[in-house]
Amino acid sequence: MTVNKLILTLDDAKKIAAGAEAEAKRNEWPVVIAIVDDGGHLLYLQRLDDTQFGSIHVAIEKAHAAIAFRRPTKIWEENVVEGQLRYLNLPGTLPIEGGLPIIVNNQFVGAIGVSGVRSFQDAQIAQAGIDALTS
Template identity: 45%
Template sequence: MSRKATLALIALIALGGAALVAGPALAQTAPAAAVPAAPHAPPYGRAVTLAEAKTVVAAAEAEARKQGWLMVITVVEPNGALVMSQKMDGAQYGSNDVARRKAETSANFRRPTSYFQEAVKGGTLNAIFTGALAIEGGELLIIDGKIAGAIGASGGSGAQDGLIARAGAAAVK
């Protein structure tokens, strides 16, 4: 057998083996869970302004100080683009990314992140659903009945983060 024919045979055997190995694994892969529709999800509207974001962050920070918690608070536009992020002195560094991702999740999926957290707990959504952070602390900013952006808070427990995010969101309703 020629060298060229031998290499072709080896390649064919390798491809066939790969198909046999991958075939059963692919057949056993469960389909991705669809995101359940949020009840009464408002439409997207205009983007939150910097002045409004400052109001949101100030209200969230005031609640965090009242509770004695150190937080990172982030505000994004409806498309998830950053408007403002504030890290309180002493807040953990890891909360910078988490607060941003909570705000993005809320804006991108038109619902609070607590919705995903509850869906995971209830077994109706995989915990690693692509693109969503399933931890309480992301809330929508609703202005004139439309989504103007979202706030994300991180630094405490999910429930603490949610309280802070809701306090901020309430400042522009």
């Protein structure tokens, strides 16, 4: 059986990044924006001015975790805060909010990870990026 599979294109990634960048700049938040495809392969990376370089790796890992498990990274952050420390040892997870899967027509096509400010702000930027694609 064959299935039609949607893919996240470079143009899609640029649109997502532009939406995320606009939200970050509106709030004057220096961040890194990482976008991966459904296989976790880095498709697009953007580092805004004055962003700490450590956020590069964190943004990529947030995106990897969000697509690997097809859920927002906030879920693991909440679990760890509640004392479920076993999630700290689950390979491929990053228990820090700011990674979101990208879903188009009920298909997981990729993920976005944002890092550089407080984790809930990272998530706000990531959501703005997804909204730019889906609106």
